[in-house]
Amino acid sequence: MNKRDIIRLAFKNFMRRKTRSILTILGVLIGTSAIVVMLSLGIGMNESFRRQLSSMGSLNVIDVNPWYFIEDGRGGGYSGQNVLDDKAVAKIAAIEGVEAVTPFLQTGLRLVSGKYVMYANIMGVDPNALEAFxxxxxxxxxxxxxxxTALLFGSNTPYDFYNPRARNNYGGGYVYFGGYMGDGVERPEPDVDVLNDKLVLTFDFSYGERRPGGTGGSEGGNKKPKLYKVKGVGILEESQDERAYSIFMNIEYLKKIMKENERAQGSMGPRPGGSQQEGYSQVKVKVTDMNNVQKVQDQIKEMGYGAYSLTDVLKSMQETSATMQAVLGGIGAISLFVAAIGITNTMVMSIYERTREIGVMKVLGCMLGDIRNLFLIEAAIIGFFGGLLGLGFSYGASALLNRFAGGLFGGGYYYGPSQDSIVSLIPAWLALLALGFATLVGIISGFMPARRAMKLSALEAIKTE
Amino acid sequence: MENIIELKNLRKVYRIGEEKVIALDDVSLSIKKGEFCCLLGTSGSGKSTMLNLMAGLEKPTKGTIRIKGQAIEKMSEKKLAKFRQEHLGFVFQSYNLLPMLTALENVSMPLTFKGLSKSVRDKKARDMLKAVGLETHIKHKPSQMSGGQQQRVGIARAFVAMPEIVFADEPTGNLDSRTTKEVMGLITEMARENNQTLVIVTHDLEIAGYADRIVHILDGNIEKIDIINARRVSNEEADNIISGADAVPAGV
Structure with missing residues (x-):
């Protein structure tokens, strides 16, 4: 028999006992939906973890710091500090899978615009690497x-200017600090237009303050720190990490002015934030592929530095959800197993009913393999349609869960429930896998009955009683 | 003409519990190509067992079965299926049509097993249904047809693949006498037309009357053989009749 005829005949047989076929399919439908919905909960959980984490920063970025810690395998260990200098940066950049590296030279400076001042958390970075990050x-x-002299402002920093001579002199800055999220309240324009107003950077932290017995900025006597004219060139998009609270500039220029200041201040000792002799306080590494993060991170640790990435967090979260998924999937698997028994039962029943027909087919010269395939395909049809309908049902259930159960699970490990919180997610691979699996379950369930049909004695089958 | 079927010292013993039942004792028989041979006997005589052995549905306890020179008793299930597909046709007492298939689909079934394309087998099956006078019932399901009609579909099915041998086990057992005549006429005519060998098992003398030779079977042995049409049969006695005196007319 050719394949099309076998399938056609299997379909005809399948349609003969509609009620029984539908009930069997219903079993597969429930089994498939149970597995798919359960797994979709786990996948949804993972996905919302991932979204939460990526809103906190990029998942394929590793933070490197000079501190290392080596475990001794007995719960203890020793730690120390290695210098994180340009040489180390070059070495890290050479690791396979690393896309971009930039050191971060952090220092605190005074930023002044007319009567407004702010404490600026200045980050010296490699301008070429910014986009990659x-x-x-x-x-x-x-x-x-x-x-x-160009400055790139973090989204929050323009609001940090305040007028030290005004009565409530913190009014401009800290009111919005951390409290701006989600309220939907428009922030007023900051006092300083950082892209157009004239800006000055200085190491003098008392610049512009009200001082006893003198007017701001005109204190005599000591050698005053130099003023650097700077220019704002851009403001970053809003984000929920440290970027929002930092101002970025070219690391080379920052090094230069820090050196100048050190020379000028000579006796005052090193500045907080570290000079370049001590190396950088932080280096960021971007890895091309998220799956390589762990590998690169391990290599950096081997070099004697501390390395940390959001993948660490993601990993522990994923372990939790994997356990959950296994438990939920197991529950679903039980119902699919019951459905499989249902398919076997149905097939055994129909073979009993069709004993005679099978015998006739054998006597008329139907090949044994064709008889077996006929029943295997009938079982596969039950599995396939059960799976297909189960999948449809799962998508429906998934949509309902996302709509009505959003607040119950997931969504909001770190921040309150957000609108895009996902409870259940059925990716295409899960849908295809479920369909394939249901069909496979059908075939496996049909295997024993099909063999039995094949081995039926043609003689017994056609005996006239 | 050569013998298409040769049975030699065929013995079949069934074991039922402790008891042995001898269905066939020691049977030898040759059937010529194009012969219409009737195995006549009462129920339990072993005539059906003989047919089953010839069709390879059962294995003999002893003896050999050769069809077209091939040892049937030694064939594997798979080879047998192929052999039946290519050389044998069957007509059953209870028609044995597949209930979910139409007349056309039932008739074309042996062709389907052979793997012929739908257009080819539909054409052949249609012609066959026309030949048995059922061109109006092509789309009917077995449940929508009378016994006689169903058996005509059965006959069409047996002959559609042009097998060299057609076996029929009590083909009219479920039919009334008028339909029996129609059906027997149809079978005989079809087999004659293409010089096909026909082996019919029956207990009905009237049916046996259509045959070229009647083999009487009793208690697992051939009791006697009646030669009706000596020219068509394979038998020493028949040879004698033909060579001895051409003047002897058919019928004993």
Whole structure:
């Protein structure tokens, strides 16, 4: 028999006992939906973890710091500090799978614009690497290699200016600090237009303050720290990490002015945030593929530095959800197993009913393999349609869960329930896998009955009683 | 003409519990190509067992069965299926049509097993249904047809693949006498037309009357053989009749 005829005949047989076929399919439907919905909960949980984490920062970025810790395998260990300098940066950049590396030179400076001042958390970075790390501007432009006095503002920093001589002199800055999320309240424009107003950077932290017995900025006597004219070129998009609270500039220029200041201040000792002799306090590493993060991270640790990434968090979260998925999937698997028994039962029944027909087919010269395939395909049809309908049902259930159960699970490990919280997610691979699996279950369930049909004695079958 | 079927010292013993039942004792028989041979006997005589052995549905306890020179008793299930597909046709007492298939699909079934394309087998099956006078019932299911009609579909099915041998086990057992005549006429005519060998098992003398030779079977042995049409049969006695005196007319 050719394949099309076998399938056609199997379909005809399948349609003969509609009620029984439908009930069997219903069993598979329930089994498939149970597995798919259960797994979709786990996948949804993972996905919402991932979204939460990526809103906290990029998942394929590793933070490297000079501190190392080596476990001794007995719960203890020893720690120390290695210098994280340009040589180390180059070495890290050479690791396979690393896309971009930038050191972060952090220092605190005073930023002044007219009567407004702020404490600026300045980050010296490699301008070429910014884009790779996902920095995007909301206004203005990014830093470029040729920039020197250019500043790139974190989304929150323009609000940090305040007028030290005003009565409630913190009014401009800290009111919104951390409290701006989600309320839907428009923030007022900051007092300083950082992209257009004139800006000055200084190491003098008392610059512009009200001082006893003198007017601001005109204190005599000591050698005053130099003023650097700077220019705002861009403001970053809003984010929920440290970026929002930092101001970025070219690391080379920052090194230069820090050196100048050190020379000028000579006796005052090293500045907080570290000079370059001590190396960088932090280096960020971007890895091309998220799956390589762990590998690269391990290599950096071997070099004697501390390395940390959001993958660490994700990993422990995924372990939790994998356990949950296994338990839930197991429950689903039991119902599919019951459905499989249902298919076997149905097939055994129909073979009993059709003993005579099978015998006739054998006597008329139907090949044994064809008889077996006929029943295997009938069982596969039950599995396939059960799976297909179960999948449809699962998508429906998944949509309902996402709509009505959003607040119950997931969504909100770190922040309150967000609108895009996912409870249940059925990716295409799960759908295809479920369909294939249901069909396979059908075939496996049909295997024993099909063999039995094949081995039926043709003589017994056609005996006239 | 050569013998298409040769049975030699065929013995079949069934074991039922402790008891042995001898269905066939020691049977030898040759059937010529194009012969219409009737195995006549009462129920339990062993005539059906003989047919089953010839069709390879059962294995003999002893003896050999050769069809077209091939040892049937030594064939595997798989080879037998192929052999039946290519050389044998069957007509059953209870028609044995598949209930979910139409007349056309039932008739074309042996062709389906052979793997012929739908257009080819539909054409052949249609012609066959026409030949048995059922061109109006092509789309009917077995449940929508009378016994006679069903058996005509059965006959069409047996002959559609042009097998060299057609076996029929009490083909008219479930039919009334008028339909029996129609059906027997149809079978005989079809087999004659293509010089096909026909082996019919029956207990009905009237049916036996259509045959070229009647083999009487009693208690697992051939009791006697009646030669009706000596020219068509394979038998020493028949040879004698033909060579001895051409003047002797058919019928004993």
């Amino acid at each position: 996902g920095y995007k501007t909301a206004k203005g432009r990014m830093l470029t290699e040729d920039d020197t």
